[in-house]
Amino acid sequence: MSEQQYKLVITRKGLDECISAEAKGLSLPLKWVSAGDQAYTPSPAQTTLHNELQRVEFSEYKNTASNQIQAVAKFSGPKQYPIRELGFWLETGTLLGVISAPNVTLNYKPENGHCVQPFTLDLSALPTDSVNVVVGTENLNILIDEEMMMDAVSFLRSQVVQVNQAHMNMQLSENLRKSQGVIKQLQVELIAATQRLDEKVNVQREQIDNEIEVERMSDMEIFIRTQAQQIKQAEMNIVFDDRLRNVEIK
Structure with missing residues (x-):
């Protein structure tokens, strides 16, 4: 599976909100990461994951290049499932983007265990500085x-x-x-x-x-x-x- 298939696909609704915020001189908080068990080719028309199972806050992030973010999310709890789709949500509740690929399992969340999921978000399709990552209370400090x-x-x-x-x-x-x-x-x-x-x-x-x-x-x-x-x-x-x-x- 090539790196292109793992790229973040920006949704139309997410892009529209970022453009509107940039015109107002605002930066939208990017607050949540969700995981599901369906594998597919993401669509810009998406507003939800195909089968969201869990949603958590960002655990950590850092800017690695212009309009590129490297981040981590930690999924915990009793559920167990394969992670095949990831969604990234603005504080407004809008799905900003999706990572998934057909027949690809990105990670696995064990029962009553933890799964630390790293990912890179290419935000070059968005206006510069139109979003900012909000880290939750559990900062892993691993990047x-x-x-x-x-x-x-x-x-x-x-x-x-x-x-x-x-x-x-x-x-x-x-x-x-x-x-x-x-x-x-x-x-x-x-x-x-x-x-x-x-x-x-x-x-x-x-x-x-x-x-x-x-x-x-x-x-x-x-x-x-x-x-x-x-x-x-x-x-x-x-x-x-x-x-x-x-x-x-x-």
Whole structure:
């Protein structure tokens, strides 16, 4: 289905009212959007939709070019139906234009749900500034222009950079936490190794002290033995001298 088949068809009655308003220096409020379930080729002679099922206020709009409007309407409620025709109504109750096409479903309104219907209205067939869109109480704020889009893209890119930086910081923090755990484990192992080394040093020191003590004991034993021999030798000499003196006396 080509874009031409989705264009807004301006009704004769709507055009007449816009021309009359422009001659008076007025701008007519474009207030409602209606939806129906019939698909057909719209006629400028229409004054109603073929089967209107629901009518709502405009939810949002913006001017995209000279005499061109991009807008949104939100259909809610219990009804469910295929959206095959859209009507656009002036505040006076006059049908300004219709969008529909044979065998084409524009959207679908679910039961007890919502349907947000976007559309573009080409008002170039009307006198300039002869209509103005009136937004209802429920403003969806979903239409943005190119500048806002670029700002949004820039913001999102900056957020991506910040998220990536935060992720890197988290990874560094996690690595640091793991490193601290390894350092603590190494400190525990170092303390245990130091204790084991101290124990070995103490054992070796005790062994050396024992060997020194044994050596000292050996030297003392030799000294005592030497002294004993000398004493025995002295005793023998005394006995010998006594005997010698006894001999000389006789």
